[in-house]
Amino acid sequence: MLNLDPVKTQAVAAQTRQAFAALDTALVDAAQLTTAFVAASQGSGLTASESQRILKQIHDSATKIIEGRGDMIRATALLTRCLEHSAIPVTSVGCPIGLEQEEDKRETAHHLTLVA
Numbered sequence: 001m002l003n004l005d006p007v008k009t010q011a012v013a014a015q016t017r018q019a020f021a022a023l024d025t026a027l028v029d030a031a032q033l034t035t036a037f038v039a040a041s042q043g044s045g046l047t048a049s050e051s052q053r054i055l056k057q058i059h060d061s062a063t064k065i066i067e068g069r070g071d072m073i074r075a076t077a078l079l080t081r082c083l084e085h086s087a088i089p090v091t092s093v094g095c096p097i098g099l100e101q102e103e104d105k106r107e108t109a110h111h112l113t114l115v116a
Contacts, residue, residue: 002086030062
């Protein structure tokens with residue numbers, strides 16, 4: 001059994017929640033940037049080719065944010081598994097519940113619920 005410090009474990013859980021919030025904010029900002037750029041480029045004289053290159057770069061950036069969010073989901077699953085091997089209840093630190101089980105590795109949607 002792992003001997004995890006409850007205070008430090010709470011800090012990791014809080015930072016994990018903040019990381020998800022930051023990723024979501026970054027994704028919203030990228031979406032708003034896309035909208036702002038499209039509006040600004042209309043009638044600006046940019047060629048279709050120039051605006052396409054810029055839009056593609058913005059899109060690629062947003063895709064990386066989404067991929068990073070997926071990586072954080074996997075990291076959170078690993079953190080939760082550590083908690084499962086300790087004396088600290090998973091729900092006492094606000095970790096997501098409803099994570100996929102070993103036997104359920106299908107590509108189905110899994111929704112995270114953060115609990116207090």
